[in-house]
Amino acid sequence: MMPRNACTPGLMTLLRVGGIFSPDRLEATDILMAGGKIIALGSDLDVPGGWPIHVEEARHLIAVPAFIDQHVHVTGGGGEGGCGTRCPEISAQEIASMGIGTVVGVLGTDGISRSPADLLAKVRGLGAEGICAYMYTGAYRVPPPTLTGDIQRDLAWIPEVIGLGEIAISDHRSSQPRQDEIERIVSDTRVGAMLAGKRGICHFHIGDGKRGLEPLRRLLTETEIPADQVIPTHVNRRRELLEEAADYALTFNASVDVTAFEDAGDGLSSFDAVSRLLELGVPPARITLSSDCNGSLPEFDAEGAYLGMKVARNTTLIADWQRLVHEGVLPLETALGLISTNVARVLGLHASKGRLAVGFDADVALLDSELQPQQTFVSGKSVFKTIKR
Template structure:
């Protein structure tokens, strides 16, 4: 059963982190927008308005997950190791209201047109979606046969990714090929008013970020055009990520981790964030993403697959909770890693990533112990008192 919709919703007496802490406020939602944000709001008699008392709760912007395999990923261990598609419940129960989809290793049996269709389907079910054009290989997969044209002509395409570098599964692209993709993405973004970033899957290879440093040093393409992800994969790569951030670049840390022999390095996402901060990287240079529904393979020294798990979108906020529990960051600072920072990187701010009048009504309500109680996506209540109340087409009471 779908949740009953109201044009107006009034959230009363909630502590607002916008993400700056602004104190207790009433939040009026009108349709899919935040219409008012005041210390006290009175609704005129006769309005069809749902009123929710949120005393002792906190409101934060809806989470943005910038790297999710919406139609599944994997396949490195054969056909049976392809991971499943994302369902609406996977997204909203994790507090995510905006998701960016991508392909991965497999650009042969998974297609850009399928990714676009999945993104549109999830949007119809209630969340905001965007996608990257491309996959691991170079030349990469597109819809129009051009990265630039995809970004310009297809509304949901906001950049190119995930292109694999420093990985035995990549197409071993040259520095010139990476620069060309960045240039196409940049011009496509300029002509369409989009971010036009190039998201790069960084593996365990010896080159690490060397090509990105070389391209940025040449001065034609700014370092902010690149968004390397999986930066906490190993200690050496994390050190290069810190250097990259100190040069003005943005780095993305993957929150999912698999307990597979040979996979874990001891660098959890929270530990990586703490280390980056200790080394002088500003919080504004860091984002978190889940790699949701991507495969998490482990390989031996000869490149043979020895284990496989699927990444979880829920790991995104779990990492934020861990950072707060350890005292590394306050809620005000930690929540930026999955709200304001990705929104600005992807040129979605201030429509997304904040709580402001006129912004999309994407909100997560946390209880006293900072667990998710309510989720609103584009003004619609998707999770109520920890229970999913809107279901995808093929979900039944939260079960497929």
């Protein structure tokens, strides 16, 4: 992580790169940033002498929208095997080094030793270190823990709260919510978000249970809730679940979130899952990728007894995404949607994030020829840069 005082940049920053993908390929090679926004795109931009500007020469790199990870256990997940199995917090360096500029923090199984207040404090801490960070209110269980005692108030009064999650269904660790309880919390989230001017998605953890996506199918069939209000994640944890997720996406014109599991076990890697969803006809715009990083990867026996766990990392997210491009599954312009443009739309951040365009947030990742992140800008400030020796 580059110290924030490593250099004294001007009030403006001019990036000169080898190419710009917005995600579509642009003719421009220069990005002018000021006030946290992109204020100009072009080639060989001429800046008057004497202007307070820092020029960053990176002609050997390409610029893309900084990635957005919508499922991060920023305070650490785990705990299924006791207090000694709590996962560690994630650092700003771990986030930015992968080209990620925006994260959404989640609580998981453990909503007891960790709370929405802990999550909010961590999210604000990451913000102080230069990462754009949001959070979901709630955790696995229903009724969900909140900051103010009410889902709608959390959305209305806490700027960092952009939705509800991760609510667990079809999982032995969930609170086994009834259908009417699911409908109530989703409708509460929707109305609270409307009052706050937010999208207010409900981020659903889908477990190994035989019910799969049935509770969400019923929700969209039996109520007036629109499909873009709910996002099922971990849909690649079982092959059968992924097939169901494809049908769900096509039936309801809905989005599904694939998790970049480090060890997919009985499921599919995010590379294989995206490839299969595309084979089944799911449009790329309806697929997103997330890391689940710093969450636990627990192993249970057939009776549900805890056997052990690993800690998820976000390195798999970027590696599998790179593989999708390198092996020709998707062109770079389309693949960028999986971790930028599509995610921004799903979260309701599409007016300011997910694209490199004038007026958008100056969140930029610079990638080398292998698509490996070399520098990350958030709101126009460099928060990560590799050190060349």
